[in-house]
Amino acid sequence: MADENAAFTERKARMRAKLRFRRNHHVGAVSDLVHAISFRVPPTPLRDLIKAATSVGGYAARGGEAPVDALLQMAADGGAATALPYFVQRDDQMAFVRWMAGDALNPGPWRVDQPAGGGTYIVPDLLLCPLLGFDRGGGRIGQGGGHYDRYFAAHPLTLRIGIGWSVQEVDAMPLEAHDLPLDAVLTEQEWIVTGDRL
Numbered sequence: 543m544a545d546e547n548a549a550f551t552e553r554k555a556r557m558r559a560k561l562r563f564r565r566n567h568h569v570g571a572v573s574d575l576v577h578a579i580s581f582r583v584p585p586t587p588l589r590d591l592i593k594a595a596t597s598v599g600g601y602a603a604r605g606g607e608a609p610v611d612a613l614l615q616m617a618a619d620g621g622a623a624t625a626l627p628y629f630v631q632r633d634d635q636m637a638f639v640r641w642m643a644g645d646a647l648n649p650g651p652w653r654v655d656q657p658a659g660g661g662t663y664i665v666p667d668l669l670l671c672p673l674l675g676f677d678r679g680g681g682r683i684g685q686g687g688g689h690y691d692r693y694f695a696a697h698p699l700t701l702r703i704g705i706g707w708s709v710q711e712v713d714a715m716p717l718e719a720h721d722l723p724l725d726a727v728l729t730e731q732e733w734i735v736t737g738d739r740l
């Protein structure tokens with residue numbers, strides 16, 4: 543059993559490295575114009591979900607991650623509360639703190655920009671999740687910390703929308719029993735419904 547777990551962990555580590563390279567190479571090759579317009583105008587189904595939500599969680603994109611700024615602004619313009627992940631310390635559970643464009647961001651314990659301390663905690667109705675990779679069944683792989691997996695498990699009613707580049711798609715994601723699938727994925731090319739909640 544220990545050998546099987548070690549092999550599975552190694553397989554996921556290799557997949558993360560491959561997907562990180564693929565994503566970064568793609569983003570580096572995309573023109574400034576394509577990068578500027580990607581993810582700015584969501585397809586109608588996602589626009590409707592954003593309009594219906596009272597709160598939308600996102601993330602501060604870094605590296606080659608797909609940007610969600612325009613989607614969060616659309617939510618805020620429609621009256622929804624918007625929020626970003628927040629950690630007090632490295633071993634804390636991920637939470638979401640209310641944040642709007644223009645509000646201060648500080649480096650968190652994971653060196654990821656997060657809202658300045660003292661904000662209002664919220665549980666988003668709709669969560670825009672960063673991806674390293676995904677499959678059409680809703681499987682997702684992230685950076686490896688398990689923060690989103692634990693958040694999904696603790697908040698099963700929150701809709702989970704993965705945001706990523708089309709080159710991050712794989713045929714099948716190596717999943718564990720506790721992994722909860724995404725409800726949909728948005729890439730710069732298409733809207734992919736992966737679950738039965740939408």
